[in-house]
Amino acid sequence: MDVLNALVAFANFVLIPGTAYGAQLALGALGVTLIYGILRFSNFAHGDTMAFGTMFVILVTWGFQSAGISAGPVPTALLALPFGIAACALFLLATDKVVYKFYRRERVKPVVFVMVSLGVMFVMNGLVRLIIGPGDQRFADGERFIIAVRDFREMTGLREGLAIKTTQGITVITAVIVVALLFWFLNKTRTGKSMRAFSDNEDLALLSGINPERVVMYTWLIVAALATIAGTLYGLDKSFKPFTYFQLLLPIFAAAIVGGLGNPLGAIAGGFVIAFSEVLITYAYKKVFGYILPEALQPDGLAQLLSTDYKFAVSFVILIAVLLFKPTGLFKGQSV
Amino acid sequence: MKKLLLATTATALMAGAAFADGHAKEVKLGIILGFTGPIESITPMMADGAELAMKEVSDSGMLLDGAKVTPVRADSTCVDAAAATAAAERLITSDGVKGIMGADCSGVTGAILANVALPNGVVMISPSATSPGLSTAEDDGLFFRTAPSDARQGVVMTEVLMEQGIKSVAVTYTNNDYGKGLADAFQAAFEEAGGEVTISASHEDGKADYSAEVGALAAAGGDRLVVAGYVDQGGSGIVRAALDTGAFDTFHFPDGMISAKLVENFGSEIDGSTGQHPGTDSPGAAKFAEMAGDAFDATSPFSPESYDAAALIMLAMQAAGSMESSDYKAKVMEVANAPGEQIFPGELAKALEILKNGGDIDYVGASAVELIGPGESAGNYREVMYEGGEEKTAKYR
Numbered sequence: 001m002d003v004l005n006a007l008v009a010f011a012n013f014v015l016i017p018g019t020a021y022g023a024q025l026a027l028g029a030l031g032v033t034l035i036y037g038i039l040r041f042s043n044f045a046h047g048d049t050m051a052f053g054t055m056f057v058i059l060v061t062w063g064f065q066s067a068g069i070s071a072g073p074v075p076t077a078l079l080a081l082p083f084g085i086a087a088c089a090l091f092l093l094a095t096d097k098v099v100y101k102f103y104r105r106e107r108v109k110p111v112v113f114v115m116v117s118l119g120v121m122f123v124m125n126g127l128v129r130l131i132i133g134p135g136d137q138r139f140a141d142g143e144r145f146i147i148a149v150r151d152f153r154e155m156t157g158l159r160e161g162l163a164i165k166t167t168q169g170i171t172v173i174t175a176v177i178v179v180a181l182l183f184w185f186l187n188k189t190r191t192g193k194s195m196r197a198f199s200d201n202e203d204l205a206l207l208s209g210i211n212p213e214r215v216v217m218y219t220w221l222i223v224a225a226l227a228t229i230a231g232t233l234y235g236l237d238k239s240f241k242p243f244t245y246f247q248l249l250l251p252i253f254a255a256a257i258v259g260g261l262g263n264p265l266g267a268i269a270g271g272f273v274i275a276f277s278e279v280l281i282t283y284a285y286k287k288v289f290g291y292i293l294p295e296a297l298q299p300d301g302l303a304q305l306l307s308t309d310y311k312f313a314v315s316f317v318i319l320i321a322v323l324l325f326k327p328t329g330l331f332k333g334q335s336v
Numbered sequence: 337m338k339k340l341l342l343a344t345t346a347t348a349l350m351a352g353a354a355f356a357d358g359h360a361k362e363v364k365l366g367i368i369l370g371f372t373g374p375i376e377s378i379t380p381m382m383a384d385g386a387e388l389a390m391k392e393v394s395d396s397g398m399l400l401d402g403a404k405v406t407p408v409r410a411d412s413t414c415v416d417a418a419a420a421t422a423a424a425e426r427l428i429t430s431d432g433v434k435g436i437m438g439a440d441c442s443g444v445t446g447a448i449l450a451n452v453a454l455p456n457g458v459v460m461i462s463p464s465a466t467s468p469g470l471s472t473a474e475d476d477g478l479f480f481r482t483a484p485s486d487a488r489q490g491v492v493m494t495e496v497l498m499e500q501g502i503k504s505v506a507v508t509y510t511n512n513d514y515g516k517g518l519a520d521a522f523q524a525a526f527e528e529a530g531g532e533v534t535i536s537a538s539h540e541d542g543k544a545d546y547s548a549e550v551g552a553l554a555a556a557g558g559d560r561l562v563v564a565g566y567v568d569q570g571g572s573g574i575v576r577a578a579l580d581t582g583a584f585d586t587f588h589f590p591d592g593m594i595s596a597k598l599v600e601n602f603g604s605e606i607d608g609s610t611g612q613h614p615g616t617d618s619p620g621a622a623k624f625a626e627m628a629g630d631a632f633d634a635t636s637p638f639s640p641e642s643y644d645a646a647a648l649i650m651l652a653m654q655a656a657g658s659m660e661s662s663d664y665k666a667k668v669m670e671v672a673n674a675p676g677e678q679i680f681p682g683e684l685a686k687a688l689e690i691l692k693n694g695g696d697i698d699y700v701g702a703s704a705v706e707l708i709g710p711g712e713s714a715g716n717y718r719e720v721m722y723e724g725g726e727e728k729t730a731k732y733r
Contacts, residue, residue, distance in 0.1 A: 012581055013554055017547030136568070149582025161582040238573070243542050275545075282548045284535070284555035302556055308537050308549045309511070 006291035008160040012149075018279045019272075020168040020237055023175035026271030027230035028248065029255040030182065030264055031223045037199040037262035038219045039100075041113030045121035046227060047249035051128045051242050052091060053228030054235050057084030058132065058139045065141065073143040074170065075236055084232065089224035095120055096220055104216075121246075128242045137240040142166060160287075167237040178229055179268060182222070186264070191218055199262065250312075251275075254319045260329025269330060277318050278311045363405045363659050365390060365649060366427035368438035368448065370414030375440060381636035382463060383409060385702075386437045386646035388628060389684065393650045396685035398692065400659060405650060412439040417447035424452040434659045435649040436460040437642065442467030442513055449479050459661040459668070461648055463641035467517045471710050477665050482641040482648070482705055484614060484715025486514070489590060490521030492612055492717045492733060493562070494529050497588060500610065502560050504532040505588070506553045508574055509564035511538040518564045518590055534558045541569035546577045554583035560609075562588045567595045572602075579605050586610075594720060594727070604725035614641075615718030616704045617732045624681040624702035640702030641713075647684055647701060648672055654691045672707040674698040 028050060035043040043049075060080035070076050103116055145151075146169050149161030186192040191214070198205040198215045206212060231245065238244075255274045259266025284302035306314065322329060367386050369379040390405040399405065408431045410423040420439060427433045436458060439445040445465035453460045454476060461480045462470075468487040473479065497505065507523065509515035515538065523533045535556035539549050553561060553574075561584040565571025571593050578584045579602070589598065589611030598606070614637075621640055628634035649664075651671040656664035671687075676696030679687040687697045699705055706714040719730040 009555075013547070013551035013583070017545075017551070017577075017581070021545050021547065145580075163581050165580055238545065238576075241542070247542065278545070279548045279551060282552060284552045287555045287557070302535060302552070304552060304555075308539070308552050311548045 002291040004156075005158055005160045006288045008152075008156075008158055008162050009287050009291070012160065012162045014276075014279050014283050016162075016164060016168060018276045020165075020171045021279075022272035022275035023171050024230055024234045024237065024271075025251055025255045025275055026268040027175055027178065027226055027233070028252040029259065029267035029271050030179070031226040031230070032252055032256040033259070033262055033264060033267040034219060034223055034226070036256070037264075038195055038215065039104075039113075041110045041117065042253070042261075043223075044114060044117045044249065045124055046223075046252065047245050047247070048121050048124035048128065048242075049088065049092065049223070049227040050231030050234070050248065051240075051245035052124050053084050053088035053224065054231035054240055054245070055084075055128050055132045056087040057081055057228065057232045058137055058235070058240060060084060061139045071142065074166065075140050075142045077139055077232055077236055078170070081229065081232060085225045085228045088228045089221050092220045092224045093217065096216065125242065125246065132242075134242055137235075139240065140167065140236045165237070167233070171233045171237055174229060174233060178226070179264075182226075182264065185222075191215075195219065251315060254315050258319055258322050258329060260331040263329065263331045266329050266331030273318065273330075274315045277314050281305050281314050282308045282311045361403050363399065363403050363650075363653070364408055364431055364433045365405060365646065366410060366424070366431070366433035366436040366438065367407050367646075368410045368412045368420070368424055368427065368436055369440045370444070371409070371411045373412075373414035373416075375414050378637050378639075379440060381632050381634075381639040382440070382642040383407075384628070384632040385624075385634070385639040385642035386463075388631075389643045389646040389650070389681075392682070392684045393647075393688065396688060398685055398688035399650055399654055400657070403659070408433055412441070412444045412448070414441040414444060417444055420444035421447050421451045424448040428452060428456050428458055433458070434653070435661060435664075437646045437649065438462060440464045440638075442470060442517075446470060446473060449473060449475060453478055457661050459649060459652075459665050461645040461668070463645045464638040467513055468521050469513070469517060471712060475710070477711075478661065480645075480648070480668055480707060480711035482644045482701075482703060482713050483638065484713045484717075485521075486518040487521040487525075488715040489518060489612070489614075489717065490523075490525040492715070492719075493522050493588065493590060494525040494531065495733065496610055496612060496719055497526070497560065498529055498531065502588075503530070504534060504558045505560045505562050506534050506556050506558035506584070507536040507562045507564065508539050508549060508553055509536070510566055510570055510592070511540050514592065515564050519562075522562065522564070522590075532558075539565065539570045539574055541566065543570060543573070546570065546573045547581075549574060550577040550581060550583050553578065554581065558584075560584065560586050560588050562590070563593055564590050565592060567593045567597050567601075572598070575602060575606070589720075596727075599722070599725065599727050606722050607724065609722045610719065610730070611721075612717045612719045612733075614703075614715065615732065616716040617718075618700065618704035618716070620680045620700050620702045620704060627682050634702075643681060644699070644701035644703050644705050647681075648699060648705070651679075651684070651687055651691065651697065651699060654688050669707050669711060671697055672699050672705050 032046050057080045060083045061077045064076050071079050143166050146164040149163045152162045194210045195215050255270035256267050259270025284304035286303045367383050371379050387407050390407050393399050394405045410427050412420040439448050442465040445462050459478050464483045466483050466486045468485050471485050507519050509519035563571050587609040591613035594611050594613045624640050625634040652664040652667040653659050655667040676698040679697050679699045681702045704716050708714045721730045
C-alpha cells in the first residue's frame with residue numbers, strides 16, 4: 001500500500017505535469033527544429049507565432065461559444081483549431097513573401113536571418129497585443145478532469161490523490177498524433193522526402209529538380225500547424241498571456257538544441273528532457289521517501305536537491321553540458 | 337569687486353526676503369505617486385484624496401493664519417528609482433515644496449528618502465509603502481507612513497491562522513521586495529507563536545509552468561498554503577496548480593491576492609480559505625467616502641491613507657506654528673496620537689482651531705491613524721473568508 005501511495009504521489013506531482021509540459025515543449029521545439037533544418041536559421045519569432053495562432057483559435061472559440069456550438073466534454077478550442085492554423089499559415093506565408101524571400105534571394109548569412117526573425121518577432125508581439133490585449137485570456141471549457149483527486153481517493157482508498165486534467169490528456173494524445181503524422185509525412189510522401197533532401201544538401205536537391213519555393217511553402221505550413229497546436233494546448237492547460245508565450249521561447253530553444261537542432265526526433269526527446277529536469281531535480285522527495293523507506297531512514301528535511309528558484313538554471317546547465325560534450329545534441333543534429 | 341559682490345549678495349538677500357514674505361500665505365505640498373507604471377490605476381484616487389484634505393484646509397483659512405495650500409504633483413513611476421529621485425528633486429529645489437505626500441511603492445520611497453528628503457531635510461509621509469525595510473531606514477525623524485509595515489501584516493496573518501487552529505503552513509511568495517519582505521515577516525511571527533513553516537519558496541511571475549513549485553510545496557505539506565503573490569500574476573497560477581493536483585484545498589491570501597479577480601478565477605473552489613488586507617470599519621472611512629461623493633472613488637486602495645498623510649503634514653505645521661520641516665517634523669506623532677480630541681475627515685478646520693489655541697488633538701482620520709514605533713501606522717486589517725464562492729468580511733482587527 002505504501003509503495004502504491006509513493007507511486008501515486010510521484011505520478012501526481014512529477015510524472016503527469018512533466019509529461020504534459022514536455023509534450024507542449026516538444027511540439028514547440030519541432031517547429032523550431034524544422035525551420036532550422038530546412039530554412040537554416042533560428043527563428044526567434046516562434047514563441048510569438050504560437051501566440052499569434054492561439055489568438056485566432058481563441059477568437060474563433062469565443063465565436064463558437066456565443067453561437068452555442070460546443071464539443072461536449074472536450075474543449076471547444078479543438079474545433080476552432082483548424083481555423084487558427086489556417087490564419088496562422090496565411091500570416092506566415094505573407095511574412096515569408098514580404099520579408100524572408102528577399103533575404104533568401106540575397107543568400108545572406110544565417111545570423112542576418114536570425115536578426116530578421118527578431119524583427120518579425122517584435123511585429124507579431126505588437127500585433128497580438130493590439131488585437132487581443134496583453135492580459136490573461138481564459139478559453140478552456142468542457143470537463144476539467146478525467147480523474148479528479150477526490151474521486152481517485154474514493155475509488156482506490158489510497159491516501160494520496162491523483163489528478164489527470166482533460167487538457168493534460170488531450171495534450172499528450174494530440175502530441176502523439178501530430179508527431180506520428182509529421183514523421184509519416186517526412187518519411188513516406190514525395191513532398192516530405194524532397195524536404196528532407198533539401199535539408200540534407202541544398203545544392204544537390206536543386207540539381208535534382210526540387211522546387212525550393214515549394215519546399216519553403218510546405219515548411220511554413222507545417223510550422224504554422226505545429227505552432228498553433230502547441231500554443232493552443234499550452235493555453236488550454238495553463239492560460240493564454242502573450243508575455244508568457246514570448247518567455248516560452250527559452251525552454252523551447254533549449255529543448256531543440258539539447259535534442260540536436262534540425263533533428264525532429266531530438267526535438268521531442270529534448271522537450272521531455274528539459275521538462276523533467278525542471279521538475280525532477282527541484283521536487284521535494286520527502287513524501288515519497290516517507291512511504292517507501294523504513295522509519296529509521298526517513299529524511300528530516302525536504303529531501304530536495306535544489307530549491308525551485310533554480311529550476312531554470314537546471315535546464316541551462318544541461319544545455320551547456322550537452323553543447324560542451326556533444327555539440328550536435330543528443331540526436332546528432334547540425335552543429336550550432 | 338568686493339563691493340559689487342557685497343551689493344549683489346545684499347540685493348539677493350533682500351529679494352529673497354521679499355519673495356518669502358510675499359508667499360508667506362502659500363504652502364506648497366508635493367504629491368509624488370506613480371501616475372505611470374504598475375499601479376497607475378489607483379494613484380489618481382490617491383492624489384484626489386490628498387488634494388481633498390488640502391482644499392479643506394485652504395478653504396478653512398485657519399492654517400498658519402490663513403495660508404493657502406497648493407498641491408504640486410510629480411510622477412514616481414513606482415519602479416524607476418532614478419526617475420522618482422529626479423522628480424522629487426524638482427519638487428523641492430524648483431517648486432519649493434514644504435512637505436511631500438508620498439511616495440507610493442516601497443522601492444522608490446526608500447530612494448527618495450535617502451537621496452532627496454534626507455539631504456534637503458523635508459518631511460515625507462507615504463500612504464502606501466509597506467516594506468518592513470523602511471522601518472529601520474535612516475530618516476532623521478523626517479519619514480512617516482500612514483500605511484502599516486508588512487511586519488505588522490505578518491503578525492495579523494499569524495493571529496488569523498492561529499485562531500483557526502492552523503499550526504503548520506507552506507509559504508510561497510512572489511520573488512520581489514514585497515513578497516520576500518512579507519514572507520520573512522510572516523515566518524518570523526508565525527514561528528514565534530509556535531507555528532511551523534514547512535517550506536518558504538519563491539515563485540517568478542509570468543512563468544510558463546508552476547508544477548515544480550507546487551510539487552515542492554505539496555511534498556513539504558502543511559494545513560494551508562500561504563500565497564504572498566499577485567492575483568494578476570503567478571499567485572493565481574500557483575493556486576490553480578495546487579487545486580488541480582489536490583496539493584492544498586485551502587489557502588491564506590495576503591493583500592496582494594485579495595481582489596474580485598480571485599473570486600472570479602476560482603469561485604467556490606477556494607471555500608474555507610482566509611485572507612486579510614488593510615482596511616477599517618472606523619466611522620472615518622464612511623465620512624471620507626461621503627466627502628468624496630462622486631468626485632472620485634474613496635474606497636479605492638490607499639485613497640483614505642493619502643488623505644490622512646496630507647492632513648497630518650498640515651496639522652503638524654499648525655501645531656509647530658511653522659511650515660519648515662525641521663520645526664514641524666517633531667509634531668507629526670503628537671497630532672496623530674492620543675491624548676486630545678478625536679478628529680475625523682471633514683473636521684480639519686476644528687482641529688486647526690484647537691491647535692491654534694494650544695490644545696491637543698488625536699487625529700483618527702479616514703484610516704484610523706495610530707502611529708507607532710518609527711512613525712508608521714499600527715495597521716488595521718480586514719479579515720476575509722471565502723464561503724460559497726464569495727468573499728466575506730470576517731472581522732476587523
